[in-house]
Amino acid sequence: MKEASRELIMGMLMGVLISLMLALVAFICIKCRCRYLLLLEDNPRRASTIPIRTNGVDAVILSDSTVGQESPVVPHANCTSVWLDGTCKKNPASLLPGIPKYTYRDLQKATCEFTSVIGQGAFGPVFKATVSTGETVAVKVLDTNSKQGEQEFQTEVLLLGRLHHRNLVNLLGYCADKGQLMLVYMYMTNGSLASHLYCEEHDPLNWTLRVDIALDVARGLEYLHYGAVPPVVHRDIKPSNVLLDQSMRARVADFGLSREAIVNHQKSNVKGTFGYLDPEYISSKIFTKKSDVYSFGVLLLEMIAGRSPQQGLMDYVELAAMDVEGTAGWDEIVDPRLSGAYNAEELHNIGAVAHKCINPDSGPRPSMSFVVQALSQVVKARDGTRHREKTLLPVATAGEEAN
Incomplete structure (x- = not known):
């Protein structure tokens, strides 16, 4: 009788223990599920x-x-x-x-x-x-x-x-x-940069405007990379995503592909436009600020040559870059619609910056801050030359009248 009672008590204890273990497992599962759902619903960064x-x-x-x-x-x-x-x-x-x-x-x-x-x-x-x-x-x-x-x-x-x-x-x-x-x-009165580079209905952009537009785009990207908190990578820089206002000042548009730049870089599906995609991003599936730098370099070369990547731009660039001295190659690919009306020194300086931007290895590529500084120096040198010319003009005119 005592043996039967002992077995009954042991069975009851085992049953209670198993029930407690099952209840604990169920509680943990429910807790994890709720945490997962909250992360999906409430994390604003995901959106x-x-x-x-x-x-x-x-x-x-x-x-x-x-x-x-x-x-x-x-x-x-x-x-x-x-x-x-x-x-x-x-x-x-x-x-x-x-x-x-x-x-x-x-x-x-x-x-x-x-x-x-x-x-x-x-x-x-x-x-x-x-x-x-x-x-x-x-x-x-x-x-x-x-x-x-x-x-x-x-x-x-x-x-x-x-x-x-x-x-x-x-x-x-x-x-x-x-x-x-x-x-x-x-509303951007003058439409996209692409329309001015390729549509016959528009007069060709002069060299000065091309440099000014490039600097505007560079400043916009510099803000995304170093002014925004957290930083943002645009991921789709190209002429159709650069819009021009009534004064032909450029603004970066279309942020549908943009992502916050994260410290712990993770792989993601490659997204962007053929010809402007960073080759390192394509191979690693990791985008960084330097991915935008590469796309900007392609854009800069496109503005120099008046030719898109789909029209063999990069093949022309490689031929131009074969010039060791870097003093003659860029003239060979400059947009024929400019009819020779460009500053040769500015062309070579900007071509050199663009070529650094499209380095297949992201490490040696400059930051957008460096690019802004380089393009700003080109514009300042141009404005300084104009100022000197205006200052010297009255003197020259006075001398002519004296003669």
């Missing part, structure tokens, strides 16, 4: 560093149907609902209360029923609009059927909402209404 797309009127597009495992992306939730239904506790719009929000009707009226198309991209059409304040703006209507469009919308709003510089295109507002996602930008 602000989304890899988006590649596109451009003058570029071959890289397809990207997958996302690398280390790429910080929003999970497979409906991104549109975050903006449209207002049910998400962490609605990104609430993080940027200073950005004006427009209704669909506001922009419908401003664009004359969406008839004033001025451009078209992979994201959708761009319209010229006049808002209620009388200001002329550009409205980019994103394709809500595209997951990339929804992600781009969030990326651009979250990034441009905190980035402010005279050489970046300003975001003036957004619309998330009636199932539509739209971005409102400042």
Whole structure:
């Protein structure tokens, strides 16, 4: 009898012990699951560093149907609902209360029923609009059927909402209404740099303007790399993403691919435009600030030669770079539309900077701060020469009159 009682008690104790162990395992699993869900839902950095797309009127597009495992992306939730239904506790719009929000009707009226198309991209059409304040703006209507469009919308709003510089295109507002996602930008009167380099309807850019535009773009990138907190890598620098205002001052645009520069570099899917992609980024799948430096170097050479990477630009550059002295090669590839109207010393100095930027190894490439300093010196030397010429001109004229 005592033996049977002892066995019963032991069985009960074993049962209680097993139950406690199962309860502990279940508790740990539930705790981990809740932590995982909170990280997915509440980490704002994920929403602000989304890899988006590649596109451009003058570029071959890289397809990207997958996302690398280390790429910080929003999970497979409906991104549109975050903006449209207002049910998400962490609605990104609430993080940027200073950005004006427009209704669909506001922009419908401003664009004359969406008839004033001025451009078209992979994201959708761009319209010229006049808002209620009388200001002329550009409205980019994103394709809500595209997951990339929804992600781009969030990326651009979250990034441009905190980035402010005279050489970046300003975001003036957004619309998330009636199932539509739209971005409102400042209107850039003279369109893209690409249109001025390649469209016959525009007169060729003179040499002085090309240098000034290059310096504007360099300053915009320098701000992204060293002025923004945290720093930002643009990842899609090319002529179609450089816009010109009425004074032909340049601003960097299209931040759909942009990502925050992180200290612990992780691999991610290669995104960007063929011809402008850093070869080290392609091989390592790790992007850095030096990836933008490479793209800028290609852009700078493109402005010198008036020829895109798809038109064999880099082959011409290699031929020019074969000149050991670096004093004659760049003249061989200069844009024929300039008809020889350029400063040879400036050309060689800028060509040398561009060639450093496109070094296949990212280590020796200069920083954007170095590039800004080098281009600024070119402009200062030019302005100094003009000043001396203006100072000497009256003296020369007086001497002629005396004779």
